[in-house]
Amino acid sequence: DAGVIQSPRHEVTEMGQEVTLRCKPISGHDYLFWYRQTMMRGLELLIYFNNNVPIDDSGMPEDRFSAKMPNASFSTLKIQPSEPRDSAVYFCASSYSGLSDTQYFGPGTRLTVL
Amino acid sequence: GENVEQHPSTLSVQEGDSAVIKCTYSDSASNYFPWYKQELGKGPQLIIDIRSNVGEKKDQRIAVTLNKTAKHFSLHITETQPEDSAVYFCAAYNFNKFYFGSGTKLNVKP
Numbered sequence: 678d679a680g681v682i683q684s685p686r687h688e689v690t691e692m693g694q695e696v697t698l699r700c701k702p703i704s705g706h707d708y709l710f711w712y713r714q715t716m717m718r719g720l721e722l723l724i725y726f727n728n729n730v731p732i733d734d735s736g737m738p739e740d741r742f743s744a745k746m747p748n749a750s751f752s753t754l755k756i757q758p759s760e761p762r763d764s765a766v767y768f769c770a771s772s773y774s775g776l777s778d779t780q781y782f783g784p785g786t787r788l789t790v791l
Numbered sequence: 792g793e794n795v796e797q798h799p800s801t802l803s804v805q806e807g808d809s810a811v812i813k814c815t816y817s818d819s820a821s822n823y824f825p826w827y828k829q830e831l832g833k834g835p836q837l838i839i840d841i842r843s844n845v846g847e848k849k850d851q852r853i854a855v856t857l858n859k860t861a862k863h864f865s866l867h868i869t870e871t872q873p874e875d876s877a878v879y880f881c882a883a884y885n886f887n888k889f890y891f892g893s894g895t896k897l898n899v900k901p
Contacts, residue, residue, distance in 0.1 A: 681834075719880075719891055720880060720891040721891075722888075733888075768834050770834070775887075776888075779825075779837045779840070780825075781837075782835050782836065785833075785834050
């Protein structure tokens, strides 16, 4: 398997623009997670899905953030409108059976909002 | 919620020496404690984990110990090699919540 795939790897945008990050989990994994990594706050769980259904979005920082999983092989994390403080590395991860199972992380998307 | 503290933030060792990274947690309900290794420009990768019904687990040069009474767990790397240089994160899980420590940058000097 190719592992968790994320795109784009780098994104530079201007404040106020909409940003969409994409993730393809490992085939057969029922859980998908979105994380954000910053120097100040470290690694934070934003939201996770089980069988395409959002289970816990309590980590989503604001209403400007939204995530969807229309099918088992694709998820998006959208920021609208983007702000400079959203600059971070966003990771997608997947696992067979939840948070207490091995999570396989993608390479991340480095987002810079100018 | 859970509070996971990790120490030290940086650790420099000579190749062949041992390295120990420690984490404490606050919620006694936490029951799963993984350790992840993150290399530059990559996502974290699980290297070892331990559950609350076990006190120690070992995998070749890597071991993890858990003290539930004191609410702390540690990562031990023996015979360190330059390729062990990376950032290491501990984490704790309870009640469908997952919390990472702040990370330890390990530098193994050849």
